[in-house]
Amino acid sequence: xxxxxxxxxxxxxxxxxxxxxxxxxxxxxxxxxxxxxxxxxxxxxxxxxxxxxxxxxxxxxxxxxxxxxxxxxxxxxxxxxxxxxxxxx
Ligand SMILES: [Zn+2]
Numbered sequence: 001x002x003x004x005x006x007x008x009x010x011x012x013x014x015x016x017x018x019x020x021x022x023x024x025x026x027x028x029x030x031x032x033x034x035x036x037x038x039x040x041x042x043x044x045x046x047x048x049x050x051x052x053x054x055x056x057x058x059x060x061x062x063x064x065x066x067x068x069x070x071x072x073x074x075x076x077x078x079x080x081x082x083x084x085x086x087x088x089x
Contacts, residue, residue, distance in 0.1 A: 009036075012036050017034040017037065018035045018036055025063050028043065028047075031052055032052075042056050042057075
């Protein structure tokens with residue numbers, strides 16, 4: 001962990017971070033990056049904004065995978081139920 005005091009960080013601590021969505025994990029979970037200091041946040045299981053640590057990155061990666069897989073499964077289900085459901089399990 002390095003704590004380099006950049007002018008941008010000073011700006012953020014004075015005026016607040018400017019977060020923008022950097023990644024959409026699921027419809028509820030997103031990752032945010034500060035355009036100034038590149039600090040990253042995400043939403044945890046309780047719906048709170050937390051620092052995007054490597055641990056949370058991992059969790060989000062898994063979440064995103066499950067999310068997209070579930071959506072895929074849902075599409076297939078509506079297309080042709082039993083056959084695809086059997087393949088997915
Ligand atoms: Zn910032």
